[in-house]
């Protein structure tokens with residue numbers, strides 16, 4: 001007997017629609033041709049994942065009073081009571097919650113309702129802080145609201161696809177496949193990649209701009225000034241639909257074009273190509289991801305990139321648009337339900353009295369229950385734990401020990417004996433191994449709900465197998481804790497009731513989905529593109545230019561820039577992909593990418609182990625050759641045995657508080673003893 005179940009992919013923000021064939025022999029994952037967003041396309045990751053669904057699963061709650069003790073198995077009833085008791089005993093201001101863009105919308109909504117509504121604290125954050133908050137803030141500053149503007153179909157008739165700080169060939173493979181399909185059917189289409197590494201995406205492009213890491217603002221300002229000088233700005237659009245252009249242009253003109261381009265490590269011949277394209281009528285779709293988001297000037301990099309599109313009237317189907325790619329499968333949904341420390345459901349903000357009242361009313365709470373104070377962010381929470389200001393941390397669906405900056409600091413915070421650490425995960429992650437209480441969860445394929453992808457398309461995620469005995473749904477865990485705390489408002493019969501309650505909070509908002517039925521949820525909120533007719537979500541209804549300060553950091557002579565990011569087949573900290581042989585092939589261990597010439601200068605060959613170090617620590621990695629900007633290295637961050645964030649300092653963008661995870665300064669020395677570290 002065989003049964004096909006329509007669902008969504010649990011990996012990247014492309015959000016492919018899948019169809020899972022369940023037979024006596026197991027599960028076969030295929031593309032769902034009826035999915036309007038991705039039309040049945042899919043990459044190898046979910047196909048392979050079906051082989052590892054049951055690997056290393058947790059099935060019993062685990063508990064210990066002191067972190068030095070071994071865990072003991074306890075019942076679910078005891079686990080929920082212990083957790084609820086801790087929440088009751090501890091002062092509200094000492095509680096903290098850390099969620100994930102890999103939770104389903106209904107799960108993140110329930111957490112938000114419990115924490116912000118019923119408990120009345122905004123001390124909650126999500127791993128989107130490490131991923132998308134610079135983009136979130138930039139969207140709000142430029143357009144008046146969060147929400148990616150673009151649409152995958154815009155790639156199908158683009159003349160130019162400009163990719164900056166993103167390697168979709170690895171990280172968003174189906175979006176990249178769509179780009180290559182356009183190139184194949186229309187060879188005149190130009191693919192241009194701005195990235196310090198000649199990535200697979202760059203390799204397959206028409207033009208690679210291998211800029212020095214951190215010089216994005218210098219580049220975008222220089223391009224803007226030069227486009228304007230050559231008469232390429234769309235002055236009609238600017239005066240009709242935008243504000244702030246003059247000051248922005250002034251800032252962009254601060255450094256002469258030639259000087260600016262040189263300090264980015266680029267050639268004028270190459271950047272002139274971009275200037276000409278922006279000054280033309282061609283349709284340009286601009287994609288970006290972590291190379292712009294994860295930086296101390298992440299918001300400014302985003303805004304600098306967006307400025308180029310606004311200045312040339314590119315917010316439409318006709319001439320193209322800027323399109324921020326989302327990393328995780330449901331970071332968009334998490335943002336919509338308001339899980340970040342400043343947000344409320346329906347793209348609302350805790351600082352806005354009307355927004356608080358709308359949620360309080362919806363949740364039958366008395367007025368002034370929701371706090372108007374923005375909660376602290378996850379990196380600040382680590383400091384607060386070390387200062388004993390936070391005494392309970394409930395982590396769900398993320399593995400912060402390896403993915404927050406400065407691993408030693410995170411470890412010290414999480415191991416603080418005064419911190420009661422709860423980790424809700426389907427496997428014994430590195431973070432779970434430090435916990436007081438581990439709550440075993442159901443995972444993808446075992447639970448129901450919805451997710452929103454990069455182009456704002458919402459789809460259902462369906463259950464096609466039972467969770468291992470003993471594992472519970474994330475939603476069920478939140479509701480059980482809420483009920484044990486004595487809160488009404490958490491008695492849901494099924495997931496559709498949770499969605500229905502949430503969707504009513506989106507009525508009249510940009511992410512309005514209030515008329516959708518849960519059963520066949522398949523909907524792109526906002527339509528194909530946002531801001532049709534040049535009307536924006538700002539108070540004046542005009543898009544906002546923001547002046548950007550140009551920067552292009554210089555390196556000390558004996559240092560390298562260590563870039564960090566992903567591999568093609570592994571997923572983050574490997575908990576979902578590390579046990580699958582096909583996905584481990586060629587990616588068995590962390591490695592360090594280096595230019596062959598720079599390696600040879602130091603007498604190094606491929607495979608040699610080297611030590612990279614800075615004031616935070618050191619790591620030993622085998623080297624591989626690649627093509628990168630001069631004095632740049634690259635290493636993937638997710639390998640537990642070589643946790644790269646050991647070397648990445650906890651520096652944040654001052655506006656988005658997103659951590660500058662994309663790079664760190666390191667020294668490189670040959671390893672004398674490869675087993676020493």
Ligand SMILES: Nc1nc2c(c(=O)[nH]1)N[C@H]1C(S)=C(S)[C@@H](COP(=O)(O)OP(=O)(O)OC[C@H]3O[C@@H](n4cnc5c(=O)[nH]c(N)nc54)[C@H](O)[C@@H]3O)O[C@H]1N2
Nearest residue numbers: 165166167171213214289290291327328565566568571572
């Ligand atoms: N296989 C796989 N796919 C994934 C994931 C995974 O773990 N594995 N994770 C998903 C998630 S959550 C995310 S957020 C996305 C991330 O997707 P991407 O952002 O595309 O991937 P990264 O490897 O983090 O970084 C992208 C590029 O930014 C470049 N970069 C570094 N510094 C700079 C700079 O200063 N300027 C510019 N312009 N570029 C720079 C890097 O060289 C790198 O090639 O991937 C998603 N997809």
Ligand SMILES: Nc1nc2c(c(=O)[nH]1)N[C@H]1C(S)=C(S)[C@@H](COP(=O)(O)OP(=O)(O)OC[C@H]3O[C@@H](n4cnc5c(=O)[nH]c(N)nc54)[C@H](O)[C@@H]3O)O[C@H]1N2
Nearest residue numbers: 130131397398399403424425429443564572573575637661
């Ligand atoms: N240096 C550096 N650091 C980075 C980045 C970088 O580019 N460079 N990228 C950052 C980015 S963009 C991201 S998104 C983060 C990702 O960082 P994390 O979110 O910390 O990494 P994951 O490995 O995806 O962790 C997800 C956890 O959820 C568990 N899980 C899976 N399914 C379920 C479920 O259904 N329920 C529950 N409760 N748990 C489940 C998994 O077992 C795993 O332990 O890393 C960030 N850190």
Ligand code: SF4
Nearest residue numbers: 009011012015016043
């Ligand atoms: S491109 Fe992303 S969403 Fe699509 S199948 Fe691959 S991992 Fe899943």
Ligand SMILES: [Mo]
Nearest residue numbers: 130131327328
């Ligand atoms: Mo991410």
